[in-house]
Amino acid sequence: MTQACTELPILYTFRRCPYAIRARMAIAAHGVAVTQVEVALKSKPAELLALSPKGTVPVLRLPNGAVLAQSLEIMAWAAGDADLFDADALELLGENDGSFKQALDLYKYAQRHPEFPAWVYRQRGVVFLVRLERILAVQLFLAGDEGGALDWAIMPFVRQFAGVDADWFGAAPFPALREWLARWQASPLFLAVMARVA
Ligand SMILES: N[C@@H](CCC(=O)N[C@@H](CS)C(=O)NCC(=O)O)C(=O)O
Numbered sequence: 001m002t003q004a005c006t007e008l009p010i011l012y013t014f015r016r017c018p019y020a021i022r023a024r025m026a027i028a029a030h031g032v033a034v035t036q037v038e039v040a041l042k043s044k045p046a047e048l049l050a051l052s053p054k055g056t057v058p059v060l061r062l063p064n065g066a067v068l069a070q071s072l073e074i075m076a077w078a079a080g081d082a083d084l085f086d087a088d089a090l091e092l093l094g095e096n097d098g099s100f101k102q103a104l105d106l107y108k109y110a111q112r113h114p115e116f117p118a119w120v121y122r123q124r125g126v127v128f129l130v131r132l133e134r135i136l137a138v139q140l141f142l143a144g145d146e147g148g149a150l151d152w153a154i155m156p157f158v159r160q161f162a163g164v165d166a167d168w169f170g171a172a173p174f175p176a177l178r179e180w181l182a183r184w185q186a187s188p189l190f191l192a193v194m195a196r197v198a
Pocket residue numbers: 014016017018019020041055056057058069070071072
């Protein structure tokens with residue numbers, strides 16, 4: 001007897017990419033089955049570029065041929081909720097994916113941008129960290145008392161920022177943010193999505 005072969009959605013991902021991490025966290029949290037394809041960003045597979053010529057990851061290809069090429073769309077798809085993020089969340093995400101991500105890239109690769117010392121770029125990102133600290137000083141998670149999509153969407157970026165200079169982050173005036181990050185970094189969900197795909 002031949003067994004029916006059910007085609008799974010295919011997620012093109014890159015292990016350390018913060019956009020891909022947020023997508024994988026949402027997919028794992030909702031228990032959605034996908035086939036993962038780990039992409040080398042320096043030699044992207046032709047099939048990925050055919051699906052999404054902009055060539056970023058994550059990209060999700062659904063069995064019906066639909067292609068989701070934005071991490072936040074993939075998160076909403078995993079949750080089965082097109083309105084996963086409300087207006088306040090979208091505003092916070094806009095700052096995360098916009099000015100904070102820009103500052104993160106400059107800070108992380110400051111030697112490639114010698115116009116300013118690294119601390120100047122770091123200071124640009126600190127504006128966002130101050131905002132997160134204010135939220136987390138009064139509630140455990142970014143969306144309230146329960147963790148969820150908003151945390152998953154922002155945590156991978158804060159993790160990268162913290163990792164540029166762990167000593168600085170460890171001493172910076174962000175105790176609630178540090179605790180939040182440590183909690184997510186130790187969470188079974190995060191550890192599961194960071195496991196290396198064979
Ligand atoms: N807006 C996109 C951004 C995704 C993105 O920029 N991903 C990076 C990796 S972290 C990428 O693929 N960059 C292309 C490259 O490095 O060639 C999303 O939310 O999915």
